[in-house]
Every structure is written in structure tokens, then in C-alpha cells.
Amino acid sequence: MGLMFRKRKKYGPIILNFTENGFSSWSIKIGRWSWNSKARAHRVDLPGPLSWKQDKARS
Numbered sequence: 496m497g498l499m500f501r502k503r504k505k506y507g508p509i510i511l512n513f514t515e516n517g518f519s520s521w522s523i524k525i526g527r528w529s530w531n532s533k534a535r536a537h538r539v540d541l542p543g544p545l546s547w548k549q550d551k552a553r554s
Contacts, residue, residue, distance in 0.1 A: 500515040510522040512533075520533035527540040535551035 502513040504511045504513070508523050508525050510524060512519040512521065520531060522529055522531045529538045529540075530536070531538075537549045539547045541547060
């Protein structure tokens with residue numbers, strides 16, 4: 496198992512994700528709700544270690 500490079504830059508509610516190959520995806524996070532451009536999924540953080548996720552392909 497090799498090492499992986501990941502970097503995140505945060506500009507307010509917008510998060511840019513980078514890998515060793517360059518730009519990977521972007522996300523937006525407002526409060527407990529977030530959306531990721533690569534997974535095209537909505538996620539809501541719930542209390543404790545739980546979260547709820549809805550994939551775009553399954554809706």
C-alpha cells in the first residue's frame with residue numbers, strides 16, 4: 496500500500512480537493528449540509544459519528 500497525496504483548500508463554504516495529479520473535485524459545505532461534485536451526493540451530518548447521504552444516481 497503506497498502513500499497518497501491529498502490536499503484541501505478552503506475558501507469560505509467552498510472546498511477544493513487536489514491529488515498528486517492536480518485538481519480532483521470541489522465541495523460546498525453550509526452548516527451540516529454538504530455536496531460533492533465528484534460523488535454528486537448530498538450529505539447531512541447527524542449528531543455523533545453518524546451522517547446521512549443521498550446519491551444523485553439513486554434519487
